[in-house]
Amino acid sequence: MGIGPVAAQLEALLFVAAEPLPLPRLSAAVGLPERQVRTALVELAAHLEAGGHGIALSEIAGGFQLLTRPEHAAVVAALQAPRSAPLSKAALETLAIVAFRQPVTRATIEELRGVQSEGALATLVDRGLVAEAGRADSPGRPFLYATTRQFLEHCGLRSLEELASLANLPPAVTQVQPLPGWRTPARGAAGPEAATPDA
Amino acid sequence: MxxxxxxxxxPEKGACxxxxxxxxxxxxxxxxxxxxxxxxxxxxxxxxxxxxxxxxxxxxxxxxxxxxxxxxxxxxxxPTPVAPEAEGGEPGAEPDADDxxxxxxxxxxxxxxxxxxxxxxxEESRALRFGRPQPESKTRRPAPSPAGAVSLEDLLTALSQVWERARPRTRDVTRERLTVGQVVARLRTRLSRLGSIEFEELFPSDADRFEVVVTFLAVLELVRLGEARAQQPHPFQALRLAWSGPEAESR
Structure with a gap:
């Protein structure tokens, strides 16, 4: 089954990209409206799905990326080392708190976990999964932390909304109360939610 | 969970x-x-x-x-402490706040x-799907801050633009005329004449740091040559530099 010229162009763009490409960027690259590009992306995804290809089109971190299929992971891993070591339990707990309560101070994280979390937080910041997102208006003006786009990529999520909607978690977790304005990314590559993939 | x-x-008693x-x-x-x-x-x-x-x-x-x-x-x-009887209520009706x-x-x-x-x-599911590896330079780049959105690289780029525009500053550099040799000769004359000099008096009262450094180097040079020795006659007394060159014995 062949694909149309736009889908083929998008396939070429996604083939060379090392990171998820947002819809507006793809639209600008091929010079077509986003709706038309999305239609072509659906066509491309169906083509890869039906043709028994080793790769698939994934919507991830506010963009689109060609990723290998999970069933070929062992073969690919023999050639390409895993991206990074899995996070420790402490780091994952800290990441979960930041993801669902962002922006959040370290004191809040430690209050919820009951242990010092400086090391876990430093690990997350070092790996680019969490970043400083301003300061709280509380005494001492402590740093606020929020997840980054890299977090979405790391967990294979399209957006934070997807995380909240998919998770069958207690309200204490999903009750996200972000501070006003924290989500406003100033640049395309920055911010936890620079683009909303669902058109 | x-x-x-x-x-x-x-664990039940007697059971497996x-x-x-x-x-x-x-x-x-x-x-x-x-x-x-x-x-x-x-x-x-x-x-x-x-x-x-x-x-x-x-x-x-x-x-x-x-x-x-x-x-x-x-x-x-x-044992659960007995809660005080609430006014008009039942005893122990209030739950323990700590609990x-x-x-x-x-x-x-x-x-x-x-x-x-x-x-x-x-994370585990994502680890099974591989994408094109990112360039080494990109993977080492620090993650952008959600709030700041200005990376160190951005700052350096902006600085380089300002740097190009900035006028280079030039000034004439005059050669310092005071040398260690000159000060050695001067101190040698003073020491041989006076026998010893208090350490602080070795330096001119209006000396700048350059003169202090040169004078101190001259002192070290005289000590190295054996023409002077540093001494402290009594504890806590000021240091002195004493002449130990030619004709020192005759003093």
Whole structure:
């Protein structure tokens, strides 16, 4: 089954990209409206799905990326080392708190976990999964932390909304109360939610 | 939550030893009321956590969890204090505030532990899908800040533009005329004439730092040549530089 010229162009763009490409960027690259590009992306995804290809089109971190299929992971891993070591339990707990309560101070994280979390937080910041997102208006003006786009990529999520909607978690977790304005990314590559993939 | 069987933490006497439930199962059982606090075998839990704790952070988290189990168990075993009779109400109607606070904190922690387990499943699923590797330079670049959105690289780029525009500053540099040799000769003359000089008097009162450095180097040079020696006649007294060159013995 062949694909149309736009889908083929998008396939070429996604083939060379090392990171998820947002819809507006793809639209600008091929010079077509986003709706038309999305239609072509659906066509491309169906083509890869039906043709028994080793790769698939994934919507991830506010963009689109060609990723290998999970069933070929062992073969690919023999050639390409895993991206990074899995996070420790402490780091994952800290990441979960930041993801669902962002922006959040370290004191809040430690209050919820009951242990010092400086090391876990430093690990997350070092790996680019969490970043400083301003300061709280509380005494001492402590740093606020929020997840980054890299977090979405790391967990294979399209957006934070997807995380909240998919998770069958207690309200204490999903009750996200972000501070006003924290989500406003100033640049395309920055911010936890620079683009909303669902058109 | 974990897949451990709930309520399995109650070992029945005479029955086959059931596998010990994990910490999470214990909390679930306590929360659901299917497990009584005094039936929790803390010792078994400690041994279990010692085996599964992968690193120090895991071990720390386990210690905290275990301490909460102990606290809950202690509360269950200790006699409940009689609450003062409320005005017009029934005695003991008010729940213990500490218990409620503990339960709330545990519930919050458990909720995020579940969230962490969810993230783990996402992480594992994502690890099975590979993309084109990012360039080395990109992977080493620090992650952008959600709030600032200005990286160090951006700042350096902006600085380089300003740098190009900035006018270079030039000024005439005059050669310092004072040399160590000149000061050595001057000190030699003074020392041979006076015999000794207090250390601070070796330096001109209006000397700048350059002259101080040159003079000190000259002092060291004279000591090295054996023409002078530093001395302190009495404890806490000022240091002096004494002449020990030719004709010093005759003084």
């Amino acid at each position: 974990g897949s451990d069987d709930r309520g399995g933490g109650v 030893q059931a596998p010990e439930p994990g910490l999470e199962s214990v909390w679930s059982g306590l929360d659901a009321g299917t497990l009584a606090p005094d039936d929790v075998r803390v010792e078994a839990l400690v041994g279990q956590q010692r085996e599964v704790a992968a690193d120090l952070e895991d071990a720390t988290a386990a210690v905290v969890q275990l301490s909460r189990v102990l606290e809950a168990k202690a509360r269950a075993l200790l 409620a606070d503990l339960a709330e904190r545990v519930a919050a922690y458990q909720a995020f532990a579940e969230a962490a387990a969810l993230l783990r499943s996402y």
